[in-house]
Amino acid sequence: MVFSPNEIATRGEEIYKRQYQSRFEATEHGKFVAIDVTTEKAYLGTTPPKAYEAARSANAPGPFHLMKVGEIGAFRVSYSEDGNAKRDWLFR
Amino acid sequence: MPSATGSFAKAGPTITVRIHGVFPELGQNFEVLIDTGYTGFLSMPITKAFPLGLLLFGTTSLVLADGSTSNRLTAYGMVELGSESQNGVIVLETGSDELLVGIEFLSAFKKRLIVCPTSGVVELIDAPPPSSTP
Numbered sequence: 001m002v003f004s005p006n007e008i009a010t011r012g013e014e015i016y017k018r019q020y021q022s023r024f025e026a027t028e029h030g031k032f033v034a035i036d037v038t039t040e041k042a043y044l045g046t047t048p049p050k051a052y053e054a055a056r057s058a059n060a061p062g063p064f065h066l067m068k069v070g071e072i073g074a075f076r077v078s079y080s081e082d083g084n085a086k087r088d089w090l091f092r
Numbered sequence: 093m094p095s096a097t098g099s100f101a102k103a104g105p106t107i108t109v110r111i112h113g114v115f116p117e118l119g120q121n122f123e124v125l126i127d128t129g130y131t132g133f134l135s136m137p138i139t140k141a142f143p144l145g146l147l148l149f150g151t152t153s154l155v156l157a158d159g160s161t162s163n164r165l166t167a168y169g170m171v172e173l174g175s176e177s178q179n180g181v182i183v184l185e186t187g188s189d190e191l192l193v194g195i196e197f198l199s200a201f202k203k204r205l206i207v208c209p210t211s212g213v214v215e216l217i218d219a220p221p222p223s224s225t226p
Binding site: 002003005006008009012013034037047048049052063064066067071072073074075076077078079080081091 | 095096127129130131132133135149150151152153154155156157161162163164165166168169171178179180181185187194199200
């Protein structure tokens with residue numbers, strides 16, 4: 001299966017909300033989770049590389065959408081997208 | 093003794109790292125801005141990432157300074173700081189020419205950041221081990 005960047009992100013968020021959010025937010029708060037958008041499986045780790053290594057150990061095909069359990073985004077940045085200067089054209 | 097020494101550029105503290113993917117011989121040195129407002133490992137322009145042979149990982153979502161979220165492509169790669177190296181998830185930017193390392197970078201390398209704006213010296217030194225609470 002081939003996914004566009006937008007499809008990976010959208011599908012990853014949808015799979016997480018449907019299958020994992022309520023369970024993980026009760027028991028895995030603060031961990032990183034890589035959602036395999038092909039198989040719909042989730043791989044947890046205390047850091048992003050550990051989530052990636054968990055997926056790799058399981059021979060997960062990917063691609064993955066990386067999230068942080070209990071947060072609205074995996075990482076925080078110190079900038080905004082004012083004036084489109086930082087806007088990512090891949091996701092428009 | 094510092095593990096790495098950088099400089100205080102116009103935009104903030106910078107340091108030089110080497111970035112590569114599966115093949116170390118494709119690695120290149122980059123001057124990166126140390127941004128403590130960024131919680132991730134490394135963020136770099138996608139055009140500079142292509143020649144390095146990084147493994148495409150997928151996507152992730154960023155929380156911007158105004159509280160909104162925005163998605164980005166991600167790759168998996170290795171960063172060398174002096175004689176030390178760490179793997180990490182690298183955020184690929186299309187709208188910026190800057191390379192940033194954040195808190196996850198300092199945490200992965202177990203470094204403490206010391207900045208002296210007056211002398212223009214930036215040092216990364218080994219962080220003390222976490223204190224154990226009884």
